[in-house]
Amino acid sequence: MFVPSSDTAFLRKVLIVAAVGAGALLAWRLRDVALLLFASVLVALSLRALSRPLIVLLKLNEKLAVLAAFLGLVLMLALLGVFFGLRIQAQIDEVSDLLPQALQSFMAQVRQNPLGARALADLGQSHVETVFPTLMRLPRFALSGALIAGDVLLVVFGGIYLAAQADLYRDGLLRLAPTARRPLAVALIDEIGRLLRKWLLAQLISMALVGVMVGLGLWIIGAPAPVALGLLAGAAEFVPFVGPVVSALPALLLALLHGADKAGWTLALFILVHLVEANLLQPLIQRQMVLIPPVLTIFALVSFALVFGPLGVFLAAPLTVVCLTAATLPFGGQGPEPASEAADRQSRRARPA
DSSP states (O other), X not given: OOOOOHHHHHHHHHHHHHHHHHHHHHHHHTHHHHHHHHHHHHHHHHHHHHXXXXXXXXXXXXXXXXXXXXXHHHHHHHHHHHHHHHHHHHHHHHHHHHHHHHHHHHHHHHHTSHHHHHHHHHHOHHHHHHHHXXXXXXXXXXXXXXXXXXXXXXXXXXXXXXXXXXHHHHHHHHTTSOGGGHHHHHHHHHHHHHHHHHHHHHHHHHHHHHHHHHHHHHHHHTOSOHHHHHHHHHHHTTSTTHHHHHHHHHHHHHHHTTXXXXXXXXXXXXXXHHHHIIIIIHHHHHTSSOOOOHHHHHHHHHHHHHHHOHHHHHTHHHHHHHXXXXXXXXXXXXXXXXXXXXXHHHHHHHSOO
């Protein structure tokens, strides 16, 4: 038997370490692609949930049901755009035009306070006045950027393909796992998919209720652009803790243009809505859905923001669901075998000897 020399063994170890390091560096450089893939998985889970009634009631196959669900969703959004698009766009333009003016008014009020004036002097007045209006207008420009539009299209169409052939990609992923650990991998993937579907449903319900409550509340108190700000509040609810604060800032700044009383009512409205959402809606919704401990959510937001940037903040909550599921699933669990292997085994049993 040939025994490699010490130099050959050392070179082999060096090559292994180099390959591991190169793989880790490649994974780090492709972290944004991994996040986009994860976002596509969320889209796929949503489309499969929408297509399930079509499969049961109309007896459609999975591909046709997913396509019908996607086209139905696009049609619904198009109809909403036809009926409410002009009004929403007008209010979005109003918010974008008034925000710099509202910020200047807020800065003027801060300067009148001795403590506020000192804080501005320490922070750098010119820096604040230059950067903040730019940040206020940044989302409007970013949403029309080609890169973000391309990422959105990539996520959407990737989600469609994943939803249409879920078993193919699931079984392909499972084949990467060692045969002895494949039942555990099956159980892990199925449990992550189940919990992510529940989390998505809970988030959609919460986003819709918060958006409606904020929009109606702003309309009742006479705040500007209630529909646009209600949509912003509902969409921002996708990101826990950070989203509600970010969505409240434009509403408060615009309310300041109409006086301190209006700003006080607006602040009270946002506090009331999120108290109701946190203490009444979330317990009722998550009783049958997914409950993520608040402290874990806060530290997950900070951690994913530091590692992945803004996209990590946006996807921090579902990523936390995945990590929590992987950490709590007992090792050595048994799960069903992949669909393709089960079909092959059944065909072999049915084949005559």
